[in-house]
Amino acid sequence: MKTKAKELLKTIYGYDNFRKGQEIIINHTLSKRDTLGVMSTGGGKSICYQIPALIYPHLTIVISPLISLMKDQVDSLKYLGVRAGFLNSTLTKDEYIKLILGIRNKNIKLLYIAPERLMSDKFINFIKEFPISMIAVDEAHCISQWGHDFRKSYLEIPNFLEKINQRPQILALTATATGKVRKDIIEKLHLQTPKIYVDGFDRDNLTFKVEKGVVPEAFISEYLKRNSKKSGIIYAATRKEVDNLYSYLLLKGFSVGKYHAGLDEKERSSFQDKFLKDDIKIMIATNAFGMGIDKSNVRYVIHRNIPKDLESYYQEAGRAGRDGAPSEAILLFFEEDLSTQEFLIEQNEESSKELKITKRKKLDAMVNYAYLESCYREYILKYFGDKRIKNYCGNCGNCKNFKDIQSFTLDAQKIFSCIGRTKESIGISTLTNILMGKVDSKIERKEYFKLSTFGIMATYTRVNLEEFIYYLISENYLEQSAGSFPTLKLTNKAFEVLKNIKAVFRKSNESVTFDYFEDPLFETLNSLRKEIAEKEGVPPYIIFSDLTLMELAEKKPSNRWEMLKVRGIGNQKFKNYGNLFLKTINQLSPQEIDMLHVDNIIDEKYLGENQLINLRNSLNIDITTDELKEILIKTLFTN
Secondary structure: OHHHHHHHHHHHHOOOOOOHHHHHHHHHHHOOOOEEEEOOOOOOHHHHHHHHHHHOOOEEEEEOOOHHHHHHHHHHHHHOOOOEEEEOOOOOHHHHHHHHHHHHOOOOOEEEEOHHHHHOHHHHHHHOOOOEEEEEEOOHHHHOOOOOOOOHHHHHHHHHHHHOOOOOEEEEEEOOOOHHHHHHHHHHOOOOOOEEEEOOOOOOOEEEEEEEOOOHHHHHHHHHHHOOOOEEEEEOOOHHHHHHHHHHHHHOOOOEEEEOOOOOHHHHHHHHHHHHOOOOOEEEEOOOOOOOOOOOOEEEEEEOOOOOOHHHHHHHHOOOOOOOOOEEEEEEEOHHHHHHHHHHHHHOOOOOHHHHHHHHHHHHHHHHHHHOOOOHHHHHHHHOOOOOOOOOOOOEOOHHHOOOEEEOHHHHHHHHHHHHHOOOOOOHHHHHHHHHOOOOHHHHHHOHHHOOOOOOOOOOOHHHHHHHHHHHHHOOOEEEOOOOOOOEEEOHHHHHHHOOOOOOEEEOOOOOOOOHHHOHHHHHHHHHHHHHHHHHOOOHHHHOOHHHHHHHHHHOOOOHHHHOOOOOOOHHHHHHHHHHHHHHHHOOOHHHHHHOOHHHHHOHHHOOHHHHHHHHHHHOOOOOHHHHHHHHHHHHHHO
């Protein structure tokens, strides 16, 4: 079964290996044991029940809290070639009949339902006719009053199991659950000698920051200008705050929507649909928005007001970067916002005195986080019982200010000198190889190994050296040329450093992630994804995630086999979209051909059949690709 699981992961989802938590939970599940899995948002919980469901002989029922989440999941599965469906009030009569027939004919492997459906006698009488292999309980913390999203309908799950006269295996999954909530889940779901797996809560692709004493509208407006090409969510504590911020940003010309319980259903659905499809970039919302959203390409989450507890904050912040790509979680903290949360605690008539005391303590923990001067990430992880990080993560607002600034002027001068000595004709990969003293075919042909800068930074690792080069690009010491094979150019700032007029200072722990949203090829692929999504009527991230587009832009696959090595591309995804993206990646305009150096084309990795065909067509010459390849090689060596 384990071999089959890994095979399905590759062929359907396009990944070579499970993440550690996924593998452990799936192994527990395939051993036919009740299982409780706690994995952080973006950790890939859905695969933990989807893979076993495809292996098991009978139906798997997935209990999911919101209709929109079901639709997203089912749409994604259908595009992967998986037989799935959902049963809720949005179905037309014809869709309902088709679903029922699909279940009867065993054409549905995964059935998504809301917990409220479990109270329907009509549904119970229908579904108990069919053998059920597994019940997957998503957002399982909703069954506990000690959790942050308690829903009474989840308490119906044990009653439902009694009424259908069978006891399927249960897999309960959640992103944020303290020890007390985990115990509650096990007891209330009546899990039988369950296997329990609590993954590390760390989201290392998320950068956590707290901003105090800023003017909120000005800060948000400036941040959105700097990140205009990216999707994000801004959370506010009240409907009024959402409406005010929405109106302000709309007047400023930003692409925004809003979401709260005070809007009618049609308006909420319209804004949500536009956000999912990237027709608007920014959603301003109360905490009513998000649990049902599977949008993977959210690059930032900003909290305009402090949330009620760390569970809520971490789950809402975790809606950024679900695809694993770099993202930010920013909290704006103002002491006056505390009174709003305190009021909401006191006014909740359903809360017992004990529960109100617990909620106040949780709010105190949230306030402590806002005032923190040590590592934000470590504080969050300790709160959830994960103690792997000790004092310093290197990737949060506080950690980035821990260490003194150091001079990196000499290292920068070595890099600038190398670029100058190659007449600004090389890209990042070749530059790194020269500086590290690594000989490849291009370096040998161009005799770059004879440069005085060859091997001058051999003590650097490739990762650290490339990261430092990206830092110099981000700080405008270097520029990248346009086109498919960008080369590095020195700016005036770099020349001033070479002449010792200016110095390069940097925090020794600072890291910079290359912003793919400024890369022309990534933008082209992003536009193609949007175009396909609009034709098919689905959100763009269902076609490919941002992370997949980033890998495509970086690796530039030239054929099917290279493309299938990219994360997130399996056989079905390639069948649906592979050739469209390959054509775009490998298509060169006549202007780009004029700009390309012959040695860039002739490098082995650029001798793919597709690229040679595109080059031949662009040059409008009547020869075979093999003849073109031979001409290029002869041209190179005679020059």
